[in-house]
Amino acid sequence: MPSYHSLEGTFPELTLIKNTTLREKVSRVWTTAQEKGGWTHLEDVPFTMIFPDSGRLVDHTRRITKLALAAAGVRDEKLNTDYLVAGALLHDVGKLLEYEMINGKVDKRRGQTQRHPTIGAALAQEIGLPSEVVLIIAAHSHEGDTMNRTPEAIIVHHCDFIDFEIKKTLQKKGEQKK
Ligand SMILES: [Fe+2]
Secondary structure (H helix, E strand, C coil): CCCHHHHHHHCHHHHHCCCHHHHHHHHHHHHHHHHHHCCCCHHHCECCCCCCCCCEHHHHHHHHHHHHHHHHHCCCCCCCHHHHHHHHHHCCCCHHHHCEEECCEEECHHHHCCCHHHHHHHHHHHCCCCHHHHHHHHCCCHHHHHCCCCHHHHHHHHHHHHHHHHHHHHHHHHHHHC
16 A cells, blocks of 8 residues: 555645645545455556546546536636645546456456446545535536536536546547557
């Protein structure tokens, strides 16, 4: 299990969370998911298994966090950036329990009963994250389309799809060239 400091090496954006209790809880969710999911290296977790060669989940997570902060930066409303960063960093943490490494290959079998938004939200709730952050995780995907998303949850949801759609489109184009 990585130490808190090594997790900051993986996710430097953790230091942008001003509330240290919240920052520590975000780290704890990641390290607990890593331990429960049996991942030796976080870098082995793919962004998605919906299409091949999607890259690493850690890189996707950092892109969404930076995108979300950029979007929040041009809004006039007073947004809670601690909740925004915490939610962005945690939105896909459930994939550590949805996917698993079997004989050196990533497998999706575990995700057949529950998908990562539900798994991640339940884990975050168990570790005591505020309900505003739990909502960002639960509502970031299409499962959240019928939920009452907060402005922070709306931002993370759309930033996630910006990255997903761009990666999917470029991957398809790459496939056609092969
Ligand atoms: Fe995502």
